Amino acid sequence: MNRRQFVQLSAGVSALLATARRAQAMAQSPRLSKWAQRIRGVTDIPISAPSRDPVFKAAVDFHQIEIVEFSDQLHPALGPTKLWGYRPVNPLIPGVPTRHLGGLIVAERGKPVRLRATNRLPGQHILPVDQTIMGANLPQNRTVVHLHGGHVPWISDGGPFAWFGPSLGPSFQNSFIPGSPAGQATADYFYPNDQSTRLVWYHDHALGITRLNAYAGIASGYLITDAIDRSAFGSSFPSYLGIPIIFQDKIFVDPATIALRDPMWNLVSRTDLRTLGSLWYAHTYDPKDYKLLRNQTLTPPQPSCVPEFFGDTMLVNGTVYPYLELQPGTHRLRILNACNARFLNLNLFVADPSNPDGVTLNPRTQFPVNPPGPVMTMVGSEGGWLRRPVRFTSGVPVDTTKFTGNLLLGPAERADVVITIPSTPGVEYILYNDAPAPFPGGSPTDDYYLGNPKNPIQPLPGTGPDTRQLLKIKVSASGVPPIPTPDLNVLALDPILPVAVPTDPVSPVPPLPVPALNAVLPDGGSVKAIRNLTLNEAFDEYGRLIQMIGTATPQQGGGFGQPYMNPATEIAQAGSWEIWRIFNTTADTHPMHFHLVNVQILRRQPFQAASFSGVPNFTGPARGPELEELGWKETVKCHPGECITLLMKFELPALPFTVPTSARTGGSEYVWHCHILEHEEHDMMRPLIVD
Numbered sequence: 001m002n003r004r005q006f007v008q009l010s011a012g013v014s015a016l017l018a019t020a021r022r023a024q025a026m027a028q029s030p031r032l033s034k035w036a037q038r039i040r041g042v043t044d045i046p047i048s049a050p051s052r053d054p055v056f057k058a059a060v061d062f063h064q065i066e067i068v069e070f071s072d073q074l075h076p077a078l079g080p081t082k083l084w085g086y087r088p089v090n091p092l093i094p095g096v097p098t099r100h101l102g103g104l105i106v107a108e109r110g111k112p113v114r115l116r117a118t119n120r121l122p123g124q125h126i127l128p129v130d131q132t133i134m135g136a137n138l139p140q141n142r143t144v145v146h147l148h149g150g151h152v153p154w155i156s157d158g159g160p161f162a163w164f165g166p167s168l169g170p171s172f173q174n175s176f177i178p179g180s181p182a183g184q185a186t187a188d189y190f191y192p193n194d195q196s197t198r199l200v201w202y203h204d205h206a207l208g209i210t211r212l213n214a215y216a217g218i219a220s221g222y223l224i225t226d227a228i229d230r231s232a233f234g235s236s237f238p239s240y241l242g243i244p245i246i247f248q249d250k251i252f253v254d255p256a257t258i259a260l261r262d263p264m265w266n267l268v269s270r271t272d273l274r275t276l277g278s279l280w281y282a283h284t285y286d287p288k289d290y291k292l293l294r295n296q297t298l299t300p301p302q303p304s305c306v307p308e309f310f311g312d313t314m315l316v317n318g319t320v321y322p323y324l325e326l327q328p329g330t331h332r333l334r335i336l337n338a339c340n341a342r343f344l345n346l347n348l349f350v351a352d353p354s355n356p357d358g359v360t361l362n363p364r365t366q367f368p369v370n371p372p373g374p375v376m377t378m379v380g381s382e383g384g385w386l387r388r389p390v391r392f393t394s395g396v397p398v399d400t401t402k403f404t405g406n407l408l409l410g411p412a413e414r415a416d417v418v419i420t421i422p423s424t425p426g427v428e429y430i431l432y433n434d435a436p437a438p439f440p441g442g443s444p445t446d447d448y449y450l451g452n453p454k455n456p457i458q459p460l461p462g463t464g465p466d467t468r469q470l471l472k473i474k475v476s477a478s479g480v481p482p483i484p485t486p487d488l489n490v491l492a493l494d495p496i497l498p499v500a501v502p503t504d505p506v507s508p509v510p511p512l513p514v515p516a517l518n519a520v521l522p523d524g525g526s527v528k529a530i531r532n533l534t535l536n537e538a539f540d541e542y543g544r545l546i547q548m549i550g551t552a553t554p555q556q557g558g559g560f561g562q563p564y565m566n567p568a569t570e571i572a573q574a575g576s577w578e579i580w581r582i583f584n585t586t587a588d589t590h591p592m593h594f595h596l597v598n599v600q601i602l603r604r605q606p607f608q609a610a611s612f613s614g615v616p617n618f619t620g621p622a623r624g625p626e627l628e629e630l631g632w633k634e635t636v637k638c639h640p641g642e643c644i645t646l647l648m649k650f651e652l653p654a655l656p657f658t659v660p661t662s663a664r665t666g667g668s669e670y671v672w673h674c675h676i677l678e679h680e681e682h683d684m685m686r687p688l689i690v691d
C-alpha cells in the first residue's frame with residue numbers, strides 16, 4: 001500500500017488529493033567527481049580537549065565549544081561552503097581549522113562532562129526560514145544543544161523550548177547547574193555519562209528551525225568509552241575509538257544552473273549564499289511535487305517547509321564522496337546515519353576496476369552484481385553492545401515488503417561495526433546504498449545513480465549526483481593501521497540486558513514476551529503502564545502534508561494525531577517500566593527517537609491501518625526484532641501498517657545537584673519524536689514527561 005492510498009483511507013480526502021507525488025525532481029548540485037579526496041578522521045576533524053571543571057574539579061571533564069558560522073571546502077571542485085557548526089575552544093590537536101561536523105567529544109563512562117556552549121551565530125540564517133512553522137518567527141540564531149542518546153537531566157537534555165541566544169526559551173533552566181555562567185549567549189550542560197560504550201551525538205534542537213540548523217551543520221559526535229571498550233579494541237588512542245563514518249545527504253548551489261532549476265532561490269536566500277558550493281535546501285511546497293489539500297483558505301507560503309528533504313550528494317564525515325585508505329587487518333567503523341530523512345541500506349562490494357563507475361548493475365533489479373566485500377560484523381547500536389555480534393555478508397538489496405535489507409539504518413540510527421580487510425593490495429571496495437527515499441515507498445527521482453531509468457537527472461561515469469555510492473575503501477599500506485583482532489566475547493562482561501532476550505539468538509527471532517501490567521522485572525521495578533500510541537498523517541492549515549503522533553483516542557476533527565503543543569499524554573513515573581505499542585497508520589517508516597530512555601523492541605505485528613479505530617486489530621502473527629535490534633536502542637524503525645511493542649525504563653540520572661521541575665510542562669520535560677527532521681518539525685513530536 002503506497003503513501004497516497006493510506007491518506008485516502010485514513011483521512012477520507014481522496015477526492016481532494018493532488019496528482020501522484022513525484023517528489024522533488026530538483027537535483028541542483030554540479031557533477032562532482034567521486035573519490036577525489038581522502039576522508040577526514042579523528043585527527044583532522046577538530047576534537048575538543050577536556051580541562052578541569054570550575055566547580056567539580058577533577059571529577060568532571062570540562063569542554064567548551066562555540067557555535068559559529070564558518071566556511072569549509074567540502075569538495076575540490078566546489079567553492080567554500082558556508083556552514084553553521086561547533087568549534088572546540090580548546091582543540092585536542094591545535095592548528096586544525098574549523099570544519100564541518102567538528103567538535104567531537106570523547107567521554108569516559110562514569111565521568112561526567114560539563115559542556116559550555118557559546119552561541120556566536122549571526123542574526124540571519126544561511127537557509128530560507130519558513131516562518132509559519134511554530135517558533136520559526138523567533139530570532140533565527142537561536143540554538144540549543146541536544147545530546148542525542150545521552151542519559152541526562154531534563155535541564156541538560158536540550159529540548160525544543162530550551163533554546164538560548166538572543167533570547168531564552170521558556171524551558172531554559174541550565175543555570176541550575178552549579179557554576180553555570182549568567183547571560184543569554186552561553187549555556188552549560190551536565191552529562192553524567194552513566195552509560196556503556198556507544199556513539200551518541202549532539203545536535204541542535206531549537207523550536208521551528210531544528211531541521212535547518214542540523215542541515216546547516218550544527219551536529220557532531222560524542223563517543224562514550226570505557227575499560228571494556230579498551231580491553232576489546234586496544235587501549236591506544238585513537239585506535240579504540242574506531243573510525244567515525246557519518247553520512248549526510250546534501251544539495252549544493254551551482255550558479256550556472258540555479259536560475260533555471262530554482263528561479264526562487266535568489267529571492268529567498270542570503271545574497272552571499274548564491275555561490276558555487278553554497279548549501280541548498282528545498283523551500284517551495286509545489287503541489288506538483290507534494291500532496292496538497294486544496295480546499296484550505298491558506299496556500300503554502302514562500303519559503304515553505306516540505307514533507308521530507310532528500311539530497312542528491314552524499315557526504316561522509318563532512319566531505320563529498322571521499323575515499324578511506326585502510327591497511328589490511330581489522331578495523332572498527334562507528335557508523336551514524338545523520339541524513340535529515342534518507343534511510344541507508346549498507347552493502348560493501350568489491351569495486352570493478354574496469355568500470356569507471358565501480359559497480360555494474362543487474363538491469364532487472366538495478367542492484368550491483370559485484371562480489372560482496374568483507375563481512376561487516378555489527379557489535380553495537382545506539383544503546384551500546386548487542387546481545388551477540390551480527391554478521392552482514394552484503395549482496396542483500398532492500399526488501400520493501402519485509403522492511404529488511406543488509407545493514408539498514410534509518411536517520412539517527414548507529415552501527416558499531418568491525419571489518420577485516422584481507423591483505424590484497426590494490427583492491428577497492430564501495431559502500432553502497434539502495435534504500436528508497438522516502439522509505440519504503442520510494443520515489444525514483446530521489447534515487448540518484450548512473451543509469452537510473454526512472455530519474456531524468458543523470459550523473460556522468462565517476463561523478464555525482466549519486467546517493468548510492470557512499471564511500472570508496474582502498475586497501476593501502478599507507479592507510480589507517482589496523483587494530484588488534486578484538487575479543488568480542490568481552491562484550492558479555494557488560495551486564496546490559498536484564499530483559500527477555502534469547503541467549504543465543506538466531507534469525508528469525510521469535511516475538512519476545514510482553515510483560516503484563518504490574519509485572520516485576522529483573523531489577524525489581526514493575527511495569528506501571530501499557531500505552532497504545534499512533535503515528536498519523538494529516539494536513540495543516542495551508543493544505544500541506546504533515547505527520548503527527550497521538551494516543552489511540554480519536555481526536556475532534558478526525559484521526560488520532562495531536563500537535564506538539566497539546567498537553568502531555570505520555571507522563572511516566574520515575575523509576576518505572578512501561579510498555580508502548582505504537583501503531584503506524586501512515587505509509588512511511590518513521591525512525592522514532594526517545595529522549596532520556598533506551599528501549600527494547602519486543603515484537604512487531606501487522607494491523608489493519610485503514611480501519612484502525614484505536615482498538616488493536618491485528619491481521620497477522622507477530623515477529624521478533626531483527627538480530628541487530630537485540631540490544632538497547634533509542635531510535636527504532638516503526639514500519640507502515642505495523643504495531644511495534646517497546647519495553648522502556650524511565651530512570652532519571654543521579655546528579656550532584658538538584659534540578660527544578662519544568663514550569664512549562666511540570667515534571668522532567670523531555671520529548672519523543674520522529675527523526676526524519678522534516679517530520680519532527682511539523683509536527684511529529686510530543687512531550688515525554690517523567691514525574
Ligand SMILES: [Cu+2]
Binds near residue numbers: 588589590676679684
Ligand atoms: Cu517520520
